[in-house]
Amino acid sequence: MSALFISRITIKEPSTFQDYLNKSKAVAGEHGAELLVSAANPRALAGHATPHQMVVVVRFPSMEAVTAWHDSAAYQNLIPLREAGSDQEITVYHIND
Numbered sequence: 001m002s003a004l005f006i007s008r009i010t011i012k013e014p015s016t017f018q019d020y021l022n023k024s025k026a027v028a029g030e031h032g033a034e035l036l037v038s039a040a041n042p043r044a045l046a047g048h049a050t051p052h053q054m055v056v057v058v059r060f061p062s063m064e065a066v067t068a069w070h071d072s073a074a075y076q077n078l079i080p081l082r083e084a085g086s087d088q089e090i091t092v093y094h095i096n097d
Contacts, residue, residue, distance in 0.1 A: 001093060003028070003062060004036075005058040005060060006092070009052055009056065018085075020081040027072065033065075033069065035057075
């Protein structure tokens with residue numbers, strides 16, 4: 001059963017965020033991550049959308065892979081960079097493949 005990682009992002013410092021993004025992609029790739037969507041400038045069609053500038057959707061092979069990535073020392077070291085460069089709302093969902 002794979003998992004989807006979804007992050008809604010507001011960028012605070014573009015160069016710091018780009019540095020985080022590049023480093024995070026490399027670490028996530030070691031855990032089987034596959035980038036599905038990276039999109040900017042959302043438009044709500046219904047409901048009350050919370051403000052954000054972009055969304056990133058990543059598929060991991062399993063929830064265990066997401067946890068291993070997130071809890072890894074390599075990713076934990078990137079969290080201060082993530083927080084300096086952006087505000088993110090991160091959620092993870094199981095997918096019934």
